Amino acid sequence: MKALQFDRFGSPDVIVVREVPKPEPGPGQIRVAVRACGLTPGDWALVDGLFADQLPPLPRGLGTEVAGVVDALGEGVTGVGVGDRVFGPAPLDGPTAGAAEYALMTAWAHTPEGVTAEQAAALPMAAETAWHALDDLGVQPGESLLVHGAGSTVGEAAVRLALHRGVRVIATAGPARAAALEKIGARVTGYGDGMAERVGALAAGRVDRALDAAPTGGRIDRADQASPAGGALPTLIGLTGDPDRVLTISDFAAAAELGTRITQIEMRYDRMTEFARLAGEGVLAVSVARTYPLDQIHDAAKLSQSRRPGGKLVLVL
Numbered sequence: 467m468k469a470l471q472f473d474r475f476g477s478p479d480v481i482v483v484r485e486v487p488k489p490e491p492g493p494g495q496i497r498v499a500v501r502a503c504g505l506t507p508g509d510w511a512l513v514d515g516l517f518a519d520q521l522p523p524l525p526r527g528l529g530t531e532v533a534g535v536v537d538a539l540g541e542g543v544t545g546v547g548v549g550d551r552v553f554g555p556a557p558l559d560g561p562t563a564g565a566a567e568y569a570l571m572t573a574w575a576h577t578p579e580g581v582t583a584e585q586a587a588a589l590p591m592a593a594e595t596a597w598h599a600l601d602d603l604g605v606q607p608g609e610s611l612l613v614h615g616a617g618s619t620v621g622e623a624a625v626r627l628a629l630h631r632g633v634r635v636i637a638t639a640g641p642a643r644a645a646a647l648e649k650i651g652a653r654v655t656g657y658g659d660g661m662a663e664r665v666g667a668l669a670a671g672r673v674d675r676a677l678d679a680a681p682t683g684g685r686i687d688r689a690d691q692a693s694p695a696g697g698a699l700p701t702l703i704g705l706t707g708d709p710d711r712v713l714t715i716s717d718f719a720a721a722a723e724l725g726t727r728i729t730q731i732e733m734r735y736d737r738m739t740e741f742a743r744l745a746g747e748g749v750l751a752v753s754v755a756r757t758y759p760l761d762q763i764h765d766a767a768k769l770s771q772s773r774r775p776g777g778k779l780v781l782v783l
């Protein structure tokens with residue numbers, strides 16, 4: 467099968483398309499014929515060496531989320547059959563991962579009727595992160611929540627899930643995503659200069675909690691690559707009046723300095739069935755900006771790293 471692999475760290479340039487053996491599902495695993503593989507900023511961080519000491523030696527694959535059709539079942543697997551459409555995370559502990567013609571999965575849910583493979587592959591990481599971030603922030607129905615960076619995939623998932631939980635949502639986003647976010651029920655303004663005043667006006671002076679879902683542009687574990695002065699975190703603290711009412715998913719160095727909360731997901735993916743139900747009901751979705759074939763991974767990486775992808779980037783097979 468064809469798969470993306472890298473056998474040294476450095477930059478997306480090291481990612482190559484290779485002909486490799488199909489992976490064999492172990493106990494509790496399924497193998498899918500991949501139709502779509504979601505890309506995240508974390509993919510480039512992994513190629514740069516993030517978690518290198520915790521993951522198996524190179525060569526490794528990339529692509530942490532897939533949608534496809536079940537092609538083989540490992541021992542002990544129940545509740546799913548060959549030919550079923552499924553989506554979920556792809557494990558990173560083999561020589562290939564989700565960006566391949568076939569991928570293994572240890573957690574999955576059935577892709578709902580009416581949801582395409584591209585739409586399903588856009589969901590796992592964004593939904594998992596947004597869900598845990600809202601829980602970790604402790605946001606309650608009726609409260610006002612600022613989602614900063616709502617144009618990111620995690621930001622969009624957080625807006626949708628928060629609205630569904632009965633939270634009043636104010637969002638910051640650029641012009642590409644603003645109208646779509648307003649349509650689903652958020653009050654939206656731009657980020658950048660004057661953001662605090664504009665958000666304050668939309669919230670009538672009161673923001674209960676704030677979630678920073680904007681990409682930092684650097685590795686989340688590297689203080690030297692984070693945005694200067696924590697990006698928007700000081701503004702979010704000013705708007706809520708308390709660093710404990712602010713949570714970032716990306717700027718951990720600034721969070722440690724400023725005392726805000728953080729969410730770092732543990733890849734549990736124990737809510738896939740719930741995410742599938744919400745996607746089937748039209749509650750949960752992440753906008754797909756562009757799709758690419760496997761051999762255009764470098765173009766996809768370039769757009770993702772520009773920090774203005776304008777939605778989810780997805781490989782299609």
Ligand SMILES: NC(=O)c1ccc[n+]([C@@H]2O[C@H](COP(=O)([O-])OP(=O)(O)OC[C@H]3O[C@@H](n4cnc5c(N)ncnc54)[C@H](OP(=O)(O)O)[C@@H]3O)[C@@H](O)[C@H]2O)c1
Pocket residue numbers: 506507508591592595614615616617618619620621638639640641642643657679680681682683686714715716729730731770773774775776777778
């Ligand atoms: N903690 C965790 O476990 C975890 C899990 C997943 C992801 N993350 C991190 O979360 C961040 C978001 O991930 P993602 O995949 O959702 O990102 P993404 O979709 O690649 O985010 C890109 C979008 O962010 C918006 N943006 C860019 N610069 C911004 C700024 N300065 N202020 C506000 N918005 C800005 C842009 O939208 P518009 O300009 O169109 O509004 C852009 O299209 C990344 O840093 C990622 O590494 C963390």
